Structures are given as C-alpha cells and as structure tokens.
Amino acid sequence: MRKVNTASVVSAGPHYLHHIRVGHFDLATDEPRALGGEGQGPAPFDYYLASLSACTAITLRMYAEKKGWNLGEFRAELALSFDDDGKVHVHRTLHSDQPLSDEQWQRLLEIVANTPVTKAMREGAVITSERGS
Known part of the structure; x- marks a missing residue:
C-alpha cells in the first residue's frame, strides 16, 4: 500500500479549536458557537x-483542458444535508x-x-485506529 497524504491534529486546550497539519499546510478547525465552539475555523463537515x-x-478543469474545452469561470456549489436516518447527502x-x-x-x-x-466518499474507506506511544 502506498501512502499518499498525511495529516495530524493537535488538541491542546478547552473547547473545539484545533490545529491541523496536512503536508506542509497549517489549517484550523472549530465548531460554530451554536455547538459550543468559537467559530474560528471551518467545522469538520465544512472540510468534507x-x-x-x-x-x-x-478534475473537471483537467478534463476540459484535455478536450480543449473552455470552462471559463467554473463554479461548483455543494450542499450537505442529513436525512432522517442520519445518512449524509451531498448535492x-x-x-x-x-x-x-x-x-x-x-x-x-x-x-x-x-x-x-467522489468515489472515496461514495464507496467508503477502510479506516483503522491504534494507540500511539
């Protein structure tokens, strides 16, 4: 199995603001105030x-360039919702x-x-966990 990406998150204080390192990029994540956070960063489903x-x-830009199609200004609007069974739906x-x-x-x-x-989200991923030292 080849490793493609890595991420780490540090939880060092109260509340929900956390600092994430993805490759050489630093990100922050938090929950909105309504959920007990401070709203200082996107929430986990925002990153999703x-x-x-x-x-x-x-992907679409790469495909269009390969075909010689001019997409001009391309925009994708995504909306996430949960059905009554808690299943995630993205449109x-x-x-x-x-x-x-x-x-x-x-x-x-x-x-x-x-x-x-899309495939990873739709088909799922094998997620494992272990205790570190």
Missing part, C-alpha cells in the same frame, strides 16, 4: 465539502460562464460522478 468541491473543480450544482453544449454538460456530469474524492 471543501475536499469534494476542490476535487470537482480540479452539487455546476456552473460555467461559457456556452457549453448539452453533450459537453452530460460528459462533465459523468466525469464529476467519478472523481477520486
């Missing part, structure tokens, strides 16, 4: 949507300021359904 939106835009709405044909849009929708992050 950010991950999917980033993969959506990057994406894609926008481009360029006049793409129906066939181009159909292909983009097919591609976006199979981005790497």
